Amino acid sequence: MRARTAIVCSVADQGVAALTNILVLVTAARLSTLAEFARFSAVYLVFTVLLGVSGAYTGQPLVLRRGGTEEVRGACRSAVAFTLLAAAVLGAALAGVCLLVRGATADALMALGFVLPVVLGQDTMRYAFSTLHLPHLALAGDVLRLVCVLGALALQPHGAPAARLVAVWGLAALPALILSAALLHRRVAGATVRPGLLLRRGHLGRRFVVEFAVGNATGQLSVLGLGAVGNPLVVGALRGATTLFGPLNVLFTSATGFGPPLLGRLAGERRRVRAAALLAAVLAAGAAAWATVLALLPAPVGRRLLGDTWPTAAALLPATGSQYAAMAVGTCGLLALRMLDPRTTLAIQVAFSLASVAFLIGGYALGGVQGAAWGLCLGSGCKAVATWTRVARLANRSAAVRAPLSAGAARPGESS
Structure with a gap:
């Protein structure tokens, strides 16, 4: 596939995945009461953490694979097999624990355990298609998932419990899983399957899981913690605000997961860094523009989007929009570092993600939900500055190392 076509298909696929993510939460908000949406949001947040762990452990190493065709095909089959087995074990354990706990939230978590192999398996196949340079097949599976999931959720009655919505959302992804499996099997059939290699x-x-844990999951779990020890509605408020930025959130996550195969087509480190910087500028501008559009929405339109959650979510738009602009810059900086030297990102993730948690908790203590939102924004801004500072240092160091080599190469008559 030509580079331009691959980029278009990959961007379209991320757009469809982003649209699915935001429409699922919007539909759930419209179908649920404020309390039920807070419960659904908490469970969906747990899924988001598990999805990130799965992508970090299997997907991100997969897209960095180099080697012969047979080796890459075998790695794709092994990654998918490992994900299905691990998700089945984890889902069964989650469902088993929730059977011992009474309550609506436990029921919703149990439903998540049952559908976990479906949703995680389909996501890993997206990484496999990206590794094989077949993003159009990932796009086909995601389009089918979008249609099936939204169609199934649209049939649910108003006031449906969170457990029912989670079960319907997960099972509706089964046709996309089957289609993706069939398409992938045609490309990797016969390759050696060795899921044990991932252990x-x-x-x-x-390493990537540790980076994700401190870079993404820590902040999300901190929001859950604030809801548990403080006001439970803080989860619904923050998730309602971030739901409105769902497309950007998916694009940020996909940048480090699906960006390397695309940037790898560019020759030279400087071109890759410039491409990452350009992407950061575009995404940051998009976040600012989207925040402006949302802030100008009339209240009736906002209520049609998020129902009873709209007033609290709308109040957080300035802070959340600023946070996402900073996240765009920081995420693209991490992508540039991943291309320059993937082992340099861990220290930044640990230091500034923990700082973001401190800003979140401190902001909540000083200003409630508003303070928590601005705390997250401050943490994202600090991480963005640190990330691009590191990119500049690595790029300059690489240029300094290449310069004497080039000078020596220009005098072939001299011996070393």
Whole structure:
């Protein structure tokens, strides 16, 4: 596939995935009461954490694979097999624990456990298609998922419990899983399946999981913690605001997961860094423009989007919009670092993600939900500055190393 076509298909696929994510939450908000949406949001947040862990452990190392065709095909089959097995074990354990706990939230988590292999398996196949340079097949699966999921949720009655919505959302992705599996099987049939390799010491996914844990999951779990020890509605308020930025959130996550195969087509480190910087500018401008559009929405339109959650979510739009602009810059900086040296990102993730949690908690203590939102924004801004500072240092160091080599190469008559 030509580079331009691959980029168009990959961007379209991320757009469809983003649209699915935001419409699922919007539909749930419209179908649910404020309390039920808070419950659904909490469970969906748990799924988001598990999805990120799965992508970090299996997907991100997969898209960095280099080697012969047979080796890459085998790696794709192994990653998918490992994800299905791990999701089945984890889902069964989650459902089993929730059977012992009474309550609507436990029921929703149990439903998540049952559908976990479906949703995680389909996502890993997206990474496999990207690795094989077949993003149009990932796009086909995601379009089918969008249609099936939204169609199934639209048939649910108003006031449906969170457990029912979670079950319907997960099972509706089954046709997309089947289609993706059929398309992938045609490309990787016969390749060696060795899922045990992903458990070996030195697997790059372990480092990426640590980065995800401190870079993404820590903040999300902190929001859950604030809801548990403080006001439970804080989860619905913050999630309602971030739901409105769902497309950008998916694009940020996809940048580090699906960006390397696309940027890898560019020759030279400087071109890749410039492309990442350009992407950061575009995404940051998009976040600012989208925040402006949302802020200008009339209240009746906002209520049609998020129902009873709209007033609290609308009040957080300035802080959340600023946070997403900063996240765009920081995420693209991490993508540039991943291309320059993937081992340099861990220290930044640890330091500034923990700082973001501190800003979140401190902001909540000083200003409630508004303070928590601005705390997250401050943390994202600090991480963005640190990330691009590191990119500049690595790029300058690489240029300094290449300069004497080029000078020596220009005098072939001299011996070393």
